[in-house]
Amino acid sequence: MSISSALNNAMSGLTANARMTEVTSNNLSNVLTDGYAQRSVDLSPALLGGVNIDGINRFVDAGLLADRRLSDAALQGQDRSTSMLIRLEQSLGDAEDLASIGSRLAAFENALISASSDPASETRLNAVVSRLGDLTTTLQANTRTVQELRQEADAAIARDIEVLNTSLQQVEDMNADILRLKSTGNDPSSLIDARQQVVDQIAGIVPIRELPRDNGTIALMTTTGTTLVDGRRVEFEFTRTPTITADMTLASGALGAIMVDGEALDLATGIGRLDGGSLGAAFALRDGTLVDVQAGLDEIAVDLVARFEDPANDPTLTAGDLGLLTDEGGTLDLADTVGLAGRIGINAAVDPDVGGDVTLLRDGLNAVAAGPVGDSTQLNRWIEALDVSRNDLPGSALQSAAGRTASFTSQLGATRLAAEEQLSFTSARWDTLREAELANGVDTDLELQMLLRVEQAYAANARVIQTVDSMMQRLMEI
Template sequence: MSILSILDIGKSGITAQRLALEVTSQNVSNVNTPGYSRQSTVFESGTVSMERGFPLGNGVQVAEIQRAYDDFLQQQLKNESTTNGQAKTVLSSMNRAEQLFNEFTTDGLGKSMQDFFKAWQDLTANPQGQPERQAILARAQQLTDQFHRVNGYLNDIKTEANKSLEGITADVNDKVTQIASLNDQIRQVEVQGTKANELRDKRDLLVRQLSQKVGITYLEQPDGMLNISLSLGQPLVLGKDAAQLSLQPDPANGGFYKVLTTPPGGTATIDITSIVGGPNNSQGEVGGTLQVRDTLVNKFISNLDELAYNLATQVNAVHSAGFGLTGSTGLNFFAAPAAMAGYSGLGGIAVNITNTNDIAAADTNPLTGGTGNNKNASTIATLYDKTLPFSSGSTTLEGFYNSIVGNVGVAVQNAQRGQTLSDGIIKQLDNLRESSSGVSLDEELANLIKYQKAFEGSAKLINTGAEMMDTILGLVR
């Protein structure tokens, strides 16, 4: 081995340690960067050559800049992010719905029902009393207003959920476009034989963020590109091409949006509403939003309609058979329901009686001997505790309302439980990822010292070689 070989070995050491210091510096500077994976320098000995019959190395070289990455953890984070996005979306809406169904001790719908039937009970004590009759009309108006208020607020939740799809789908489009662009960049870098570590980190982070919006699966191709599809197979990213989601009002669903996609590289749009928001595959924020809009809130509105329908039908049946103070009969107390659907909203349940004299408290005509008769009022007052047929089984008006309150509470608890569990799992997975792929400042500072010393050693080797060369040149002179 010549003195020049010594200089070359020293040069290789300086080059390799300098690169290792650069990698360590990159780790330290990105210690707080979301999604960044720790990188490490992998060294290998230079090519061995024979020198006077002995195998001697020719310095050191960097074999690879390795990224600390665990695809299994990435898959788990992706899956749990999808669950978390769905749970958070549902919980937010269910918390709002829960506020509508207050206990009977407050001024909610349940209390209004109690007050309405109590007013009829008060009328039985003085069937001809105008104050008592005025109280019935006032309580009836409060009751119908409460039905309208709750129905309107539930429909507002649906409308806002529908509106939120605009922002969510725009975010999905942005992320799949970025992923497709990163795919192309990664391919161009890695075709040269190097690893695009930082670009892969950015892409992995985008994949996790995308999975929070919608349920996805992915598969890496041999050229480093990542193909991404919806959970049920519809492609979102194919190589450097990305799909584009769009929204279109659906007349068959009250004008609410249906979700469409233009496949990567395609032109024809496909309706994927059932794919991203079906009963058994509501995933991510898109799925949670569609679940709230098309399933959960509709169930509450349907129950509310049924409660209003049965209440009005039962009161009307008794009231129309009774007599008012002036002999009026055959009058419905509430607007007659044309259908159950939508009856709790505006245009549905309403007070049909405007004249207090038309309130049918008697079961016989007061003009023919029924003065002071309170039997009809008493019958209406008992309707509150009467067992009636409902879709869920026979129960009282109070019992059915309590079941609605219970269903809302169960929906909130399920969403809360799902989010709490998901938050805990994500936190645990993040900790696992941090331990395997995160940057440890203590470790990196130790590496800085190690590589610095190796750099100084290589520099010292070059100085020694240079001194040896000077000695030989001095002998020649």
């Protein structure tokens, strides 16, 4: 080996040692950085002697990363659903809540019992109307709550679509930057780390798979096969609905669906193959879960209105007459029950706040003359009407008024509990995958050992250069 070859070998060794020192120190400094992947320097022997730096290698367990991202989608979706169900139950109240529908109904029934024990007392009759007003007000308030939560879900869809579009644009841009760096021989590892964090953000919105492409670029697809980015990104559109009422649905065209190039992805679901993650959860809440809750409230309202306009429970009524409860002043229309819980009200004939006569509770709603003040017959009919099992709405169960409200409250609690249990499972799975992912991160002990080895190699190469220098000086002296 010539002196010049020995010098070139040592110089290439020093260059490699310097690069390894840089990478190792970078690993140690980023040991707690989220999204950072451990690096190492790829070396190979040069054909003419010395060492070549082939590039920087990032250590990522692709399978584990993919599983964790799918878990991200499940966790984000389940967390959104559970959080909203908890808020819904807190607003509507459980069986122990004095402001719940069940408690309001029980208070109304107790007021009727109290009035029947002293039918002559207008104070007690007023209390009946007051408790009935509390019940209708609660149904109306619950309807507003459900629709407000639907509006929140709709707004969440709009936010997710905005974040999704922004993130997909960032992935497209970073793909181009990584390709440019690779083509010029520069290290794109930091940019790949940044891209991974953006992809993780997308993974919480929709479940995705990352597909490697040439020169460090990637494509993104949903688990159901919809392409998000492959060279160029897809642009999604969604129009938010600021105010949502009970009768507004996706099927009727009153609510927005996700659009691509001006066409809806899926008119039936609104989301198509983007289902899953926080985006899918928002659609399920807006168009499914909360719609079912509203249907339960409307079923209770139908049951109450039908009971109190039935001539069997008030002989002064005939078919088609207004009962004790109305649909915004009208009779019950079984063809128009959606949102009835928000429209239910007290018959003005017995409401003293609008000039009504509370004694009609005792005499009958259409009584033409006052009856005996001590007669509790009609009040007892109202009480009995609450206990009769009915199913006025087609497909509904045969239940008493209290039984129907109890079933509604119980079903709501069961849905919330099931969501919490699923969230607990999903969260535990995500924690396990995340811990496994972090375990594959930077090993500080190994990196410190590498620093010692690099230091030794650096010293050895420096010694070669020093020896060559001494030899050259000696030759010059001869």
